[in-house]
Amino acid sequence: MQITKRRLAPSSKYETPYYIIRGSGSGRTVVVTAGVHGNEVASIAAAKKLLRLIRQHDVYIRSGKLILVPIVNQIAYKRHIRGKPDLNRTFPRHSRESARHPLSASLFRLAKRNRPDWYIDLHEANGFSKRNPRVLGQTLIANPRSKAVPAMKRVTAKLNGRITNRSRHFTIKLRSLPGSGRNAAYGILKSKAITVETSWEMPRSTRVGYQVDIVRRLLREAKLTSD
Secondary structure: OEEEEEEEOOOOOOOEEEEEEEOOEEEEEEEEEEOOOOOOHHHHHHHHHHHHHHHOOOOOOOEEEEEEEOOOOHHHHHHOOOOOOOHHHOOOOOOOOOOOOHHHHHHHHHHHHHOOOEEEEEEEEOOOOOOOOOOOOOEEEEOOOOOOHHHHHHHHHHHHOOOOOHHHOOEEEEOOOOOOHHHHHHHOOOOEEEEEEEEOOOOHHHHHHHHHHHHHHHHHHOOOOOO
């Protein structure tokens, strides 16, 4: 397993590190992003924890390639804000359109070069979707007709089997979000693109645990790991 550190949007005010983790064998490519919104701190903590686990070989990438961007929007993160403009509305909406922000443009170029089989974007939201279907807390989201849905069903079933409070169970939502990284990865790159949303109403450590668990399960689904 080889870990290489590189820079997104280098030599600009948006510069942020990302990591390429290569397994010893050929396989699929997975992109994991966090911190697209700077105030969704559990997503960032989860991505950092995943990187630590990889460096410690507690998570071992056996085949393929993982591209991990722990904090996409450094400026928003340092200011403890979602981001202005909302970065997750600035990705290209179709193949003939360019991204509308230098940072989303740099991230999408990275994804386009690598053509990921899977694109996993970590976020946080209000509420519990099991209690109120109109909120996004505790959801895995994909576009309608996404080939990621069978894997999402397996992952949520395993997760929910360990969550005793049914009101905190994860649900699956199928919806488009034009301008989002997920939408661009699904529509333009044909990736199995998933947004992960944990609920702000839970302790941070719980949210981080769920996010790491979900990513690890999806890495197994992509056959990058076997742990």
